[in-house]
Amino acid sequence: MSDVKNMFDLTGKKAIVVGGAGDLGRSVSAALCEAGAGVVIIARGEKGEQYAAFLRDRGFDADCVAADLSERAQVDQSFYSAVERLDGSVDILVNAAGLQRRHRCEEFPMSDWEMVLEVNLTALWRYCQLAGRRMIPRRSGKIINIASMLSYFGGYTVPAYAASKGGVAQLTKALSNEWAGKGLNINAIAPGYMDTKMNKNIVSDPRRNSEILQRIPAQRWGKGDDLKGVVVFLAGPGSNYINGAIIPVDGGYLGR
Numbered sequence: 001m002s003d004v005k006n007m008f009d010l011t012g013k014k015a016i017v018v019g020g021a022g023d024l025g026r027s028v029s030a031a032l033c034e035a036g037a038g039v040v041i042i043a044r045g046e047k048g049e050q051y052a053a054f055l056r057d058r059g060f061d062a063d064c065v066a067a068d069l070s071e072r073a074q075v076d077q078s079f080y081s082a083v084e085r086l087d088g089s090v091d092i093l094v095n096a097a098g099l100q101r102r103h104r105c106e107e108f109p110m111s112d113w114e115m116v117l118e119v120n121l122t123a124l125w126r127y128c129q130l131a132g133r134r135m136i137p138r139r140s141g142k143i144i145n146i147a148s149m150l151s152y153f154g155g156y157t158v159p160a161y162a163a164s165k166g167g168v169a170q171l172t173k174a175l176s177n178e179w180a181g182k183g184l185n186i187n188a189i190a191p192g193y194m195d196t197k198m199n200k201n202i203v204s205d206p207r208r209n210s211e212i213l214q215r216i217p218a219q220r221w222g223k224g225d226d227l228k229g230v231v232v233f234l235a236g237p238g239s240n241y242i243n244g245a246i247i248p249v250d251g252g253y254l255g256r
């Protein structure tokens with residue numbers, strides 16, 4: 001019988017966190033490290049190395065690979081480099097990169113549409129595929145995709161983001177249908193309104209801020225640390241019979 005204390009212990013596990021140096025990604029990377037996993041962050045520019053160094057200073061096993069996720073060759077290359085740094089295998093993949101572009105639908109530039117879909121959905125798909133190929137022969141692995149409230153709602157002036165995040169939720173279920181029987185758990189977390197730079201325009205607009213707060217039963221914006229528990233749960237054995245779920249972490253927003 002499993003001891004519940006072990007269900008949140010990731011000692012010896014190897015994790016890749018794509019976007020692991022972003023506002024929410026940093027909490028994901030820290031949570032996995034604090035639960036005992038070795039983590040390789042995939043991030044653009046120097047942010048990934050800076051955060052990996054911060055984690056190493058705290059005594060954790062963290063490293064980084066740089067990649068621009070809008071370049072398909074860099075997606076593949078970064079995955080292979082990350083696995084190499086993890087000594088050849090990966091137990092946990094978290095897809096936490098993403099970007100937002102806002103324009104009215106009738107004016108939405110194709111270049112922004114393509115960029116959002118490429119980074120939020122196509123790169124995520126490819127990392128899932130590459131990780132799945134490594135995990136299936138071992139009949140074990142945890143994939144956690146970061147979805148959104150826009151996996152449920154259409155939003156306003158964010159058609160590409162809504163399409164991409166709807167896609168992330170559907171893709172999570174599609175992968176789970178094929179891979180759950182092969183020993184893998186593929187799930188998604190749908191954060192609610194989080195106080196991050198992606199939302200800085202809304203947080204700093206008193207009218208929009210108060211409209212949103214009125215709809216959140218918990219009466220506050222979410223923060224990165226609100227994701228830590230659910231990430232560790234989905235990455236560990238406590239979630240072995242959870243497959244294809246989209247778990248909201250939203251202070252009750254969806255229930256209103």
Ligand SMILES: NC(=O)c1ccc[n+]([C@@H]2O[C@H](COP(=O)([O-])OP(=O)(O)OC[C@H]3O[C@@H](n4cnc5c(N)ncnc54)[C@H](O)[C@@H]3O)[C@@H](O)[C@H]2O)c1
Nearest residue numbers: 019022023024044068069070096097098148191194196198
């Ligand atoms: N902030 C929120 O309220 C919120 C709510 C729901 C879902 N999300 C999702 O959570 C995830 C993390 O968001 P966040 O708030 O931490 O945003 P963030 O901007 O702080 O982090 C996103 C990360 O993705 C990376 N990224 C973007 N384009 C990239 C590219 N071309 N190549 C490599 N990396 C790239 C950024 O560098 C950044 O590190 C995203 O998928 C986002 O859609 C955020």
